[in-house]
Amino acid sequence: MANTTKKGKTSRRLDKNRLTLRKGETQREDGTYDFRWTSADGKRHSIYAATLQELREKEEEIIRDKQDGIKTEIRRTTVNDVFELWCDLKRGLKHNTFTNYKYMYNMFVRPSFGKLRIASVKKSDVKRFYNTLADEKILTIATIDNIHTVLHQVFDLAVDDNYIRINPTDHMLKELKQSHNFETEKRKALTVAEQKLFIDFLQNHPQYHHWYPVFAVMLGTGMRVGEIVGLRWCDIDLEQGIIGVNHTLVYYNHGDGKGCSFSINTPKTKAGERTIPMLDFVKEAFLMEKKYQEETGLHCKATVDCYTDFIFxxxxxxxxHQGTLNKAIRRIIRDCNDEVLLRGEADPVLLPKFSCHSLRHTFTTRLCESGVNVKVIQDVLGHADISTTMDIYVDVTKDMKQKEFNVLGEYFGKITV
Incomplete structure (x- = not known):
C-alpha cells in the first residue's frame, strides 16, 4: 500500500496498520509480509513472515549473513547437497573406507536428516538425530561414530564455504556418549593361561591342527587380520627371520553393483609399512604351513589386484576370509571349553569369547608385560600415533600394578596377623 504526499516529497509505502514499509518489504492481501532482494549474482530472492516484526528479524539476519560473508542466496541447499560436494572433493581415503562412509550416509542420513536445509540445522536437530540413531535405530556407538565423522566433515565444508557460521555437530558425539552412558568396550587380551590353553588345544587336536599356523602368527606378530591374510611367501624371509608388511587384504562392497569382493590396499599410514622380527614359534608356524600345503598338494589359486602366492x-x-577365521575361533572356544569342563576340575581355565583382533591385543599385552620399550611396541604394531600405543600400555601396566598390590596385600596380611 502506497501513500501519496505533496509534490516534491518522497512517497511512503504503508501496511494496513499504517506502519511504514522499507524498501523490498510488501504486505500481502492475507496480511502476511514478504521481503525481496537481489543477490550479488543478480538472482531474486524472497522471505516470508506472519508479522512485520518477524520479517524484520529475518532481514537483520540476512544483513548479518551478508556482512559475515554467509551465502544467503543458497538457503535452500540441503545437507544432502553439501554431502555430494564433500564426496566430489574428498581425497586421501582408502576406497573401502570411502565406500563404507557413503553406505552409512545413504542408509541412515540421506532419507531424513539429510533433507534438512543446512543453513537451518541447529545443535538440537543434530542431538535429536543422534538420539534417534541410538534409541530407535539401536545403532552401536561405533556406527554412530562413523556417521558423525562424515557429518562433521560435511558441516566443516559448509562453514569453510560460508554456507553457515558454526558447525552444529561440534561436541555432539561426546554429549551423546555422556547422556547415554556409552563407553567404548575395551578389547580384552587373553591371559597367559588362556593363551596357553588355546595354543595347546590347537596343537593337540587333529581336527583343528591346521588352524594353528595362522593363529600362532597372529599371536606372535600382532599383525592386523587383513595384513595376515594378505601375506605372500615373498613377504617373509625365513633365513633372516623377518616379515615385511606393506599391504593389506580387504573384503568389502565396491559399490559397483557386483557385491563384495577382495582388494589389496596399501597401509592407511606410513607407520603401517614395517618389518617385524620373527619369534622362533612364528618361524616354526610358517614352516608348518608350508609343509602342510606340500603334503596335501594345496597351492594358491587366487590373484587379487595382481597379488598372488598368498601364504594362508x-x-x-x-x-x-576374516569371517571364516572368526567362525573357526568360535568353534575352537566351544569344543575346547567342553573338553575342559568334562575334566571336572575345581577352578578350570576356560577360553573367553574373543576374535582375531583380540590376538593382536594379546600380543601387545605380552610385549607390555615383558617390559618392551613403548616406541618399539608402536613400531611393531604400526601405530601412527603413540597415544594409541600408550592407551594400551597404561591399561596393561595398571592391571599389573593392581595384581602386584593384591599380592602385597596378602603378604602384609600374613605378617600382621
Whole structure:
C-alpha cells in the first residue's frame, strides 16, 4: 500500500496498520509480509513472515549473513547437497573406507536428516538425530561414530564455504556418549593361561591342527587380520627371520553393483609399512604351513589386484576370509571349553569369547608385560600415533600394578596377623 504526499516529497509505502514499509518489504492481501532482494549474482530472492516484526528479524539476519560473508542466496541447499560436494572433493581415503562412509550416509542420513536445509540445522536437530540413531535405530556407538565423522566433515565444508557460521555437530558425539552412558568396550587380551590353553588345544587336536599356523602368527606378530591374510611367501624371509608388511587384504562392497569382493590396499599410514622380527614359534608356524600345503598338494589359486602366492589359503586355494577365521575361533572356544569342563576340575581355565583382533591385543599385552620399550611396541604394531600405543600400555601396566598390590596385600596380611 502506497501513500501519496505533496509534490516534491518522497512517497511512503504503508501496511494496513499504517506502519511504514522499507524498501523490498510488501504486505500481502492475507496480511502476511514478504521481503525481496537481489543477490550479488543478480538472482531474486524472497522471505516470508506472519508479522512485520518477524520479517524484520529475518532481514537483520540476512544483513548479518551478508556482512559475515554467509551465502544467503543458497538457503535452500540441503545437507544432502553439501554431502555430494564433500564426496566430489574428498581425497586421501582408502576406497573401502570411502565406500563404507557413503553406505552409512545413504542408509541412515540421506532419507531424513539429510533433507534438512543446512543453513537451518541447529545443535538440537543434530542431538535429536543422534538420539534417534541410538534409541530407535539401536545403532552401536561405533556406527554412530562413523556417521558423525562424515557429518562433521560435511558441516566443516559448509562453514569453510560460508554456507553457515558454526558447525552444529561440534561436541555432539561426546554429549551423546555422556547422556547415554556409552563407553567404548575395551578389547580384552587373553591371559597367559588362556593363551596357553588355546595354543595347546590347537596343537593337540587333529581336527583343528591346521588352524594353528595362522593363529600362532597372529599371536606372535600382532599383525592386523587383513595384513595376515594378505601375506605372500615373498613377504617373509625365513633365513633372516623377518616379515615385511606393506599391504593389506580387504573384503568389502565396491559399490559397483557386483557385491563384495577382495582388494589389496596399501597401509592407511606410513607407520603401517614395517618389518617385524620373527619369534622362533612364528618361524616354526610358517614352516608348518608350508609343509602342510606340500603334503596335501594345496597351492594358491587366487590373484587379487595382481597379488598372488598368498601364504594362508583355504582348502580351495582361495585367500582366507576374516569371517571364516572368526567362525573357526568360535568353534575352537566351544569344543575346547567342553573338553575342559568334562575334566571336572575345581577352578578350570576356560577360553573367553574373543576374535582375531583380540590376538593382536594379546600380543601387545605380552610385549607390555615383558617390559618392551613403548616406541618399539608402536613400531611393531604400526601405530601412527603413540597415544594409541600408550592407551594400551597404561591399561596393561595398571592391571599389573593392581595384581602386584593384591599380592602385597596378602603378604602384609600374613605378617600382621
Amino acid at each position: 589359503i583355504n582348502r580351495f586355494g582361495d585367500v582366507q
